[in-house]
Amino acid sequence: MTKTIERKILLNPGPATTTDTVKYAQVVPDICPREKEFGDVMKFICEELTRFVADPKGYAAVLLGGSGTAAVEAILSSVVGQDTIIIINNGSYGKRMCQIAEIYGLNFIEFKSSGYDAINLEALQDLIENCKTRVSHITVVHNETTTGLLNDIKAIGVLCSKYSIDLIVDAMSSYGAVPIDMKEMNISYLASSSNKNIQGIPGVSFVIANKQKIESIKEIKPRNFYLNLYMQYKYFLENSQTRFTPPVQTLYALKQAIIELQNEGIEKRYERYSNLWERLIEGITRLGLKYLVDRKNHSKIITTIVEPQCDKYDFDEMHDYFYKAGITIYPGKINNMKTFRIANIGDICEKDIDLFLSLLEGYLKSIA
């Protein structure tokens, strides 16, 4: 088991670079996921995932086989009744929530906001006050992975508390790094997945929910079968099993990733990521490149960089040049602007950022 696996540096926003110990944690004896032994593994996972953001006495994690979007879809389709949900959209992932709400026929209002600037909370408050129907939920992406804009979920939580609204947070790309306290921030439901800051293997998404809130959604008529949040929650509570076959090996890797996050600590992990970000920003600035989103609103986890102004520049060529060197970079996702993205998450260190920067310098020289 000491064989090392070729190390790749993933600078895409997840799946992230994992440790070898996480990779090898998947190699386990075959086991039926309905065995108690495996139920205990899942119980550990649920409890510890919850503990990173809330007290497991009042909050619970619900595991779902699937990518992160499964958790977001499970929440949106399961917790909203006939009342109105406001969906804050300041990037592709906010837009995705609107698409989900549309498909399920939810009564939703899209609250569009700039992809670079902080949300206008007064405008949001006006919208709540002037809404003709009752607003029962607001949903927002914490770290909008499109740009790296970090939304002020705490302030939105305060607004929600004033109007007795339940807050839903897509914390996919912030959970495990940016500290979150669900109770203090008044968050009822939070979605994340195994393969971003938690540094596990893709395949598991999860919802962390306020137990009182999730108990109350049993009255809502299910809109789907597989992704129904209440059914999944209830079944696991009673059986310590998921309703359907879980990604067994991915869960063993997740358990190991959780232990490694506990050892590093969320604050320390975010400090490591933030330091890598500072190094990245210092380097690209030195090379004459600009990035979107001001420092004060930046998550320091993923950065949208404006493409160099040069005829010979070609993202795909640059991608392949990096890929050959063992580094994966990511295209931009903003319609009217030519950008690319660099994430600084996962089991990476300063040396990796330095390697990226020196290769980038070489690429920019080659096209100058």
Ligand SMILES: *Cc1c(COP(=O)(O)O)cnc(C)c1O
């Ligand atoms: C990664 C991500 C998702 C989920 O994407 P999947 O491809 O389904 O894993 C959802 N929201 C945000 C903000 C993300 O960064």
